[in-house]
Amino acid sequence: MNDRKHHVIKMAHQLFIEKGFQATSIQDILDYSGISKGTFYNYFSSKNELLMALFKKIYKQLEQDRNELLVGQDHADINIFAQQMELNLKTNRTNKLITLFEEVIFSNDPDLNQFIKRGHLMMLRWLYQRFLDIFGEEKQPYLLDAAIMFLGILQHQLKYNALAHGGNTDYRRIVRYSVKRIVKIVEEVAASGEQLLQPAIMEQWLPDNSNSRQALQRKIHHATLQLKKDSNHHVQQAKYNELLDFLQDELLHTKHPRKFLIGSTLSALESGKHGLNKDHLQQLKMLIADYYKVLEETQEQ
Amino acid sequence: MNDRKHHVIKMAHQLFIEKGFQATSIQDILDYSGISKGTFYNYFSSKNELLMALFKKIYKQLEQDRNELLVGQDHADINIFAQQMELNLKTNRTNKLITLFEEVIFSNDPDLNQFIKRGHLMMLRWLYQRFLDIFGEEKQPYLLDAAIMFLGILQHQLKYNALAHGGNTDYRRIVRYSVKRIVKIVEEVAASGEQLLQPAIMEQWLPDNSNSRQALQRKIHHATLQLKKDSNHHVQQAKYNELLDFLQDELLHTKHPRKFLIGSTLSALESGKHGLNKDHLQQLKMLIADYYKVLEETQEQ
DNA sequence: TAAATATTAGACTCACAGTCCAATTTATTC
DNA sequence: GAATAAATTGGACTGTGAGTCTAATATTTA
Structure with a gap:
């Protein structure tokens, strides 16, 4: 990907943060990044495609940073996991990712929908694998359910806490709270033996591509x-x-x-x-x- | 509200279910319901306003049905609550409410955003009050957190179970599962004394209007x-x-x-x-x- | 230097939201 | 049932923004 293209993505991102994705017209992007319409459509076939390129870029970075936290650490240490989640949220905040996501959570563009769904599933799989590290193989049958519930708890708590505290939400606190809950839930759900979804289904969702x-x-x-x-x-x-x-x-x-x-x-x-x-x-x-x-x-x- | 207006809402709803909200143009609605543009803009100032009228109509009905389940029943009975939640989900399904909601979860229209936010908060308050019935006053400090987590768990489980099972998701099962979890969570969180949000904040969110x-x-x-x-x-x-x-x-x-x-x-x-x-x-x-x-x-x- | 490639500016088409209004239909009042 | 008021119609008109296309110009590569 050439420099110019990167530059356009960067400028567009700034505009998205300032005025939102939908409210930013392609013309705005052209003016702000100083390229012509022709070039834009040479790079991206639509505004949505630009957005996808942006998401990819950010998530690539996030994945790297997230992995760095694991260097030489015990993968089963739940505190490391909590730190990773915090990092996640910080990235979301600085990039206004949540808002961007919400704006397009359902669009008419099947490509974009597919892309976003895939993003969610990849997050879910990552969570599941980390839970495997943390809770161990013997809890495996319950860990997809747990990953789903963890996401639900965390995201909802974030949403309403942001509503209560505005910009200065204490991410650390919410992450720790959610982690504590999920630890107990895993315990409890394993004891009761209840399961909703078998982890195996993830291979249907995200064909494994075992050499990824x-x-x-x-x-x-x-x-x-x-x-x-x-x-x-x-x-x-x-x-x-x-x-x-x-x-x-x-x-x-x-x-x-x-x-x-x-x-x-x-x-x-x-x-x-x-x-x-x-x-x-x-x-x-x-x-x-x-x-x-x-x-x-x-x-x- | 006159019959004609109702008729338009009904026809529009059908179109929304068939092709989605965004994909339905105002012209489509005019053609399908057999009114003229002038009349439409006489009834609603925009497509968004029509959507809000639709939501209101559905929720009014839902609230009534939901209350009927409580007639002469013990408000503290958690099974009644589970039934209410199932009803909720069924309404959502038959009206394709979830999809509709998702399509506009973030729009450029501040009115619509406000409206949707209010809807979410009212749902949350209802949950909180039901939890008060069920878990009792002594658990009160933890029940807003619990309502938030319950919503998170339920919605996320629904989402991924729908992905796994398509249209024939077993709502009953998912509701029962989520209810069991929240019962344990309330127990656990009350024992640990941890709290994220004080229930009192809801009065700021939804000015009480104590004579509602x-x-x-x-x-x-x-x-x-x-x-x-x-x-x-x-x-x-x-x-x-x-x-x-x-x-x-x-x-x-x-x-x-x-x-x-x-x-x-x-x-x-x-x-x-x-x-x-x-x-x-x-x-x-x-x-x-x-x-x-x-x-x-x-x-x- | 010539040929290939990338970029530009802007005109053009298309679709759709929303405004406006004069003409017509329907409802209400006396 | 005629007169008045109110609702409805249809379509022209404006505006906005996405996306296409092209001839001219600039930049890279062989």
Whole structure:
């Protein structure tokens, strides 16, 4: 995507924040970003498409920031999760995302509707997977329901708290409150055994695309965890852990992971007699190769 | 409101259900309902205003049906509440209300926005008051939060269950599920003492208008309850209860309560030596007078 | 430098909301 | 039942904004 196009998106975003999406005409965008109508329609086939490009851009950033919070942290730590949610809300606020979303929550444009639905589902899946990290596999059957309820509680509380407190809503407080509730709900619902939706349905909603960037990141994370376990009580455990941490950090939280560093780290892990489990290490290497492939494909666009 | 106007609303509603609100042009409505543009703008100042009239009509009906479910029932019975919620959802479905709402959840028309916001708040207040009936005064500080969370859980579960099951979503099941959750949540949140919003804030949101029809209905209900308590162990308790039940039914659940019946019932209650508490009876009579005033005002429109 | 490509400005079409008004129909009053 | 008042009609007219198209101009690439 070229610079000019980016610039248009940026300017349009400013206008959307100022006067709302619907109230901003294409002419406004042309004037404000200094391009001609012809160029605009060369970039985007409609205002809706511009909006989608904007959403994509913001969410890409959000996903990255959100993952950074997980670096070297315990994925099961619910406080990290709470921080991620807060980040989410902050992004929403600074970008006026909620309002923008609401303005187009139902439009006549099937593409846009599809896009938004997909966005919601991706959020839901992310929540579900984080809940798996946090509550563990044994709660799995209840975690899609829980993700749905969590979203409902959080969003409704946000809405009415914003109504009560205006711009200075205490996000932190609302997130903590909602998290506490959902913890109890998961407990309770697991005890009662009631379920509304089976998590498996998500694969129908979002065809898994098991080689997606996200999926690979998860797999790499788990492979690393496995290797760390393998090295337990090993004489060089500390060294291995350090190497593995570095590997993960460089891979998952850098825009352009440096291949040579990854390569040398991997050889370091392979060296040493009585080293790590060969199969597991091999698996990790293959995942990393796949990950590179995906990265390159994404970069091309 | 004249018949013709009603007819237009009805035809427009059909069009909205078929092709959606936004996709229906005013010209469509004119053609379909066989009136001229001039007349349309004589009735409504815009398509939005027509929509508001439609919402009002539907909700008036809903409120009535909803109240009928309470006739002679224990207000604290949570099953009645569940039935009311189911009714709510059924109305939503047959009228495609949810979709209609979503289409205009954020518009450029401040009037419409205001109207919708008010609708949401009225729903919330109703829920809160029902929760007061059900969970009792001692849980009061947590019941606004609970109403918000209940709405969030229910609406989100509905949304994703509809996605999973299409048109044949089992409303009953989802309502029961959500009700069970909220019961536990209220328990838990009361135990922990955590509160986000104080119920008092609702008076800022919806200036109370303490003589509104709804408010009076509640007061009458409570006054009747009080009188029933007074007559406890009284020799004629059964007769008094019957009279009071009749009074309430005729007053609150009939379109045009028959004054002479109310009058004679009241005298019957007043007669009998060692009768009911005079003050409480007097209070009820005044409430009934107020109620009549409001009814007449409403009728005029 | 020539050819390919991107960009421009603005005229044009189309659809729809909303205004206005003179002519006609329908309802009300005496 | 005639006179008056009120409601309704139909269509012309204005305005706005989306989206198309094109000939002219500028920029990039080979």
